[in-house]
Amino acid sequence: MYICLCNGISDKKIREAIRRYQPASVQHLRKILPVGKQCGKCLRATREILDEELQHIPQYKELL
Numbered sequence: 492m493y494i495c496l497c498n499g500i501s502d503k504k505i506r507e508a509i510r511r512y513q514p515a516s517v518q519h520l521r522k523i524l525p526v527g528k529q530c531g532k533c534l535r536a537t538r539e540i541l542d543e544e545l546q547h548i549p550q551y552k553e554l555l
Contacts, residue, residue: 494536497529502540509544517541 514520
């Protein structure tokens with residue numbers, strides 16, 4: 492499903508970028524993908540996808 496209609500970015504593309512780069516915020520994600528750079532209507536859905544995906548990414552643990 493397209494999330495950002497202005498730039499033609501789908502939820503799949505957003506999820507792939509989050510899994511690959513693990514951005515800490517929507518602002519960081521926006522440096523990777525041009526999501527929300529025009530009308531901004533997609534930012535709420537993008538934030539929800541980001542929160543959902545970050546819950547499933549295992550956190551880096553330091554080995555002692």
